[in-house]
Amino acid sequence: MxxxxxxxxxxxxxxxxxxxxxxxxxxxxxxxxxxxxxxxxxxxxxxxxxxxxxxxxxxxxxxxxxxxxxxxxxxxxxxxxxxxxxxxxxxxxxxxxxxxxxxxxxxDRVKYIYIIVNLITQGLIVLMEENVMIRCRPDDYGLVQQLIPDAIQRYHRVLQQKNIQVTVDDKNFLRDDLAGGVELYGMDGKIHVSNTIEARLELIFHQMLPEIRRDLFGINQHRKYYY
The missing domain is CATH 1.20.5 (Single alpha-helices involved in coiled-coils or other helix-helix interfaces)
Incomplete structure (x- = not known):
C-alpha cells in the first residue's frame, strides 16, 4: 500500500x-x-x-x-x-x-228529656217540612211521642208556622247501642237530619278539633294561620 x-x-x-x-x-x-x-x-x-x-x-x-x-x-x-x-x-x-x-x-231522666226535646226541635227547624217522621231507639219510643207536642210548640215560637205534622216511626228504629237522640226525615225520607248523640258528638269534635289538638299536643309551630 x-x-x-x-x-x-x-x-x-x-x-x-x-x-x-x-x-x-x-x-x-x-x-x-x-x-x-x-x-x-x-x-x-x-x-x-x-x-x-x-x-x-x-x-x-x-x-x-x-x-x-x-x-x-x-x-x-x-x-x-x-x-x-x-x-x-x-x-x-x-x-x-x-x-x-x-x-x-x-x-239522668230530667237531663235526657231536655236534650231530646231540643234535638227534635232543632231537627224540625232545620227541615222546615210540613210532614216529619222521627226515628229513635226502641227504648225512647214512648218518650219521643210524649215530647212531640212540646217540640212543635217550640218550633212554632221560632218559625211561627202551625201546619206541621210529626209522627214517630214504629217500624224502623235506631240501633240500641247508640247513646240516644233522634233522626228526622222529610219529603218521604228524601231528606233527613241526624240528631243522635253520636252525630252531635261528631259535629262538636269536628268543630273543636283544632282546639283539642292544641290542648293535647301544643301549638303547631309549622302552622301559619289559626283563624
Missing part, C-alpha cells in the same frame, strides 16, 4: 467514525425524544385517569349524599306520619271514651 492508499484509508476511517458518531448522537437524540414523549404521554394518561377517577368518586359521593338525603327524608316523613297516626289514634280513643260517657245521659 502506498501513501495515497494510506490517506484514503485514514479518510475512510474518519468518515466512518464521523458517521458512527452522528448515528450514535441521532440514536441518543431519538431515545431522549422518545423518553420525553413517553413521559409526556404517560403524564397525560395518568392525569386523564386521575381526572376520571376524581369525577367517578365525585359522582359516587353525590349519589351517596343524595341517597342519604332521600333516606333521611323518608325516615323523617315516616316518623312524622307515625306521630300523626298516634295522635289521631289518641283523639279517636278520646272521642270513643267520650261517647261511652254520654250513655250516662240516659240515666
Amino acid at each position: 502506498n501513501l495515497y492508499d494510506d490517506d484514503v484509508a485514514k479518510q475512510l476511517q474518519h468518515m466512518i467514525a464521523f458517521i458512527q458518531q452522528e448515528a450514535a448522537e441521532k440514536v441518543e437524540e431519538i431515545e431522549v425524544k422518545g423518553e420525553e414523549e413517553f413521559n409526556i404521554e404517560k403524564s397525560r394518561l395518568v392525569s386523564q385517569q386521575r381526572i376520571k377517577i376524581i369525577e367517578y368518586y365525585d359522582k359516587k359521593e353525590k349519589q351517596i349524599e343524595l341517597q342519604r338525603k332521600i333516606q333521611h327524608s323518608n325516615l323523617a316523613n315516616a316518623s312524622r306520619l307515625s306521630i300523626l297516626k298516634a295522635r289521631d289514634d289518641y283523639i279517636q280513643a278520646l272521642k270513643e271514651e267520650t261517647r261511652k260517657q254520654l250513655t250516662i245521659l240516659t240515666q
